[in-house]
Amino acid sequence: MNRPPVTDWTADFDHLDPTFVADPYPIYEQLRTDCPIAHTDRYHGVWIPTRYEDLAAIAHDHHHFSSRTILVTDRPESPHDLGFHAPPITEDPPYHTDIRRLLLPVFSPKVVADYEPITRAMANDLIDGFITDGGCDAATDFAQHVPIKVITRMLGIPDSDHAQFRDWIHRLIEESPIAGDATFEAIFEIGGYLAGHVDQHRTSPRDDIITHLLEARMPDGRPLTDEEILGVCILLLLAGIDTTWSAIGSSLLHLATNPDDRRRLRDEPDLINSATEEFLRVFAPVTMAREVIEDTEVGGCPMRKGDRLLLPFPSGNRDPEIFDRPDNVVLDREANRHFAFGVGIHRCLGSNLARMELRVALQTWLERIPEFTLTDPDAVTWSAGQVRGPRTLPFAFTAG
Numbered sequence: 001m002n003r004p005p006v007t008d009w010t011a012d013f014d015h016l017d018p019t020f021v022a023d024p025y026p027i028y029e030q031l032r033t034d035c036p037i038a039h040t041d042r043y044h045g046v047w048i049p050t051r052y053e054d055l056a057a058i059a060h061d062h063h064h065f066s067s068r069t070i071l072v073t074d075r076p077e078s079p080h081d082l083g084f085h086a087p088p089i090t091e092d093p094p095y096h097t098d099i100r101r102l103l104l105p106v107f108s109p110k111v112v113a114d115y116e117p118i119t120r121a122m123a124n125d126l127i128d129g130f131i132t133d134g135g136c137d138a139a140t141d142f143a144q145h146v147p148i149k150v151i152t153r154m155l156g157i158p159d160s161d162h163a164q165f166r167d168w169i170h171r172l173i174e175e176s177p178i179a180g181d182a183t184f185e186a187i188f189e190i191g192g193y194l195a196g197h198v199d200q201h202r203t204s205p206r207d208d209i210i211t212h213l214l215e216a217r218m219p220d221g222r223p224l225t226d227e228e229i230l231g232v233c234i235l236l237l238l239a240g241i242d243t244t245w246s247a248i249g250s251s252l253l254h255l256a257t258n259p260d261d262r263r264r265l266r267d268e269p270d271l272i273n274s275a276t277e278e279f280l281r282v283f284a285p286v287t288m289a290r291e292v293i294e295d296t297e298v299g300g301c302p303m304r305k306g307d308r309l310l311l312p313f314p315s316g317n318r319d320p321e322i323f324d325r326p327d328n329v330v331l332d333r334e335a336n337r338h339f340a341f342g343v344g345i346h347r348c349l350g351s352n353l354a355r356m357e358l359r360v361a362l363q364t365w366l367e368r369i370p371e372f373t374l375t376d377p378d379a380v381t382w383s384a385g386q387v388r389g390p391r392t393l394p395f396a397f398t399a400g
C-alpha cells in the first residue's frame with residue numbers, strides 16, 4: 001500500500017515510515033516531550049504512549065488492555081477475530097495464566113544453563129565458517145543463526161530449514177502489517193510444517209519442548225489440543241528468533257562502531273552481564289500492541305473499547321525521567337530497570353534464554369574476533385515493524 005510520508009509525528013505516527021525505521025529514537029524523544037501519548041488515524045487508529053510510566057501502567061493493566069491484538073496491521077479485525085492464537089502471548093487471563101504456567105519449566109534458569117555449552121559451541125562453529133574470510137555479514141552469517149540453532153534444538157526440530165524459518169518470520173512479523181493474505185499463508189505453511197513434527201513426536205517422544213507440550217495437562221486435567229501445541233510452537237519460533245537476532249546484531253553494531261566500548265568489554269570481560277543489560281535497554285527490539293476492552297483513561301487521554309495501542313518499550317527504555325544519559329551506552333550502568341522484556345503478566349518467558357544467547361554470542365565473538373569494523377554504514381539495513389534490528393551488517397576483521 002502506498003503511504004504518504006509522515007510530516008507530523010504527534011498526529012500522524014507510522015511505525016513503518018522509512019524515517020522511523022532508519023532511526024526511531026529522535027522521534028520518540030520528540031513525542032515524550034511534546035505529546036507523550038500520541039495518536040494516529042493510520043491502521044484504523046492507534047495510540048502511541050511513549051513514557052516509561054504510562055507504558056508500565058498499561059502493560060500491568062490487563063483488565064482494560066487485552067493481548068487479543070498484539071500486532072498493529074492494516075486489517076480492521078484483531079488477529080483473534082481472524083482465528084490467530086499463539087498462546088500465551090495472544091491470550092488474556094484466566095486462560096493465559098494456565099497455559100503460561102505449563103511453559104515455565106522449559107525456560108527455567110537450570111534448563112538455560114544446560115544449553116550454555118551447546119550455544120557456545122554453535123557460536124564457535126558459525127565463526128569457524130567465516131573467520132578466515134576477513135569479513136562477514138554479522139547479521140545473516142552470525143546473529144541470525146544463534147537463536148535459530150538453539151530454539152530448534154529445544155523444540156526438537158531440525159535447524160537445516162533455517163532459510164524457511166527466516167522467510168516465515170519475515171512474512172509474519174516484518175510484513176504482516178501490510179501483507180494481508182500472505183501473512184495467513186505463512187501461518188498456514190508454518191502450521192503444516194510443525195504439525196508433521198508434532199505427529200512424529202507423538203510416536204517417538206524425546207527430551208524436548210514438543211514432547212513436554214504433548215505430555216502437559218491443563219489444571220482441569222485435559223491435554224493440550226493440536227491447535228494449542230502448534231500455536232505455542234509458532235510463538236516460540238517467532239518470539240525466540242527475530243528478537244534475539246536483533247539484540248545480538250544491534251550490540252555487535254555498537255561494538256563495531258565504538259572502539260572504546262569494544263576494547264573495554266574485551267579487556268574487562270567481567271562487565272559482560274551489565275553490558276548485556278545495557279544493550280537490551282538501549283537497543284530493545286520489541287514493541288507490542290494491545291486492544292482496549294473497557295473504556296479507560298491513561299495520562300488524561302480517554303481510550304475507548306476497541307481502540308488499539310502500540311507499546312514501544314524501546315521508547316520507555318530511553319525515558320530521561322528514569323534513566324540517566326538515556327541515549328548513551330554505559331557498559332557498567334548499575335540501576336537498569338529496563339523493560340526490553342516487557343512487564344506484567346506477559347513479561348518475556350524466554351528472558352533467561354535470550355540473555356544467555358546474547359551474552360554467549362558476544363563473549364564468543366570478542367574472544368575470536370577482538371577487532372572488527374563496519375565497512376559501509378550506508379549498507380546497514382533495519383527490519384521494519386514491531387521487532388527492530390539490523391538485517392545487513394558488513395564487517396571486516398583480522399582473525400584473533
Ligand code: HEM
Pocket residue numbers: 059067070088089090100151235236237239240241243244247284285286288289313339340341342343345346347348349350351353354
Ligand atoms: C532479546 C530477545 C527477546 C526480547 C527483547 C523479548 C521481548 C519480549 C517482550 C517485550 C515480551 C512481552 C510481550 C507483551 O507484553 O505482550 C515477550 C514475551 C514473550 N517472549 Fe520474549 N523476547 C526475547 C526473546 C525470547 C526468547 C528467546 C523466547 C523463547 C524462545 C521468548 C519467548 C517469549 C514468550 C513465550 C512470550 C510470551 C509471554 C506471555 O505472553 O506470557 N522470547 N518477549
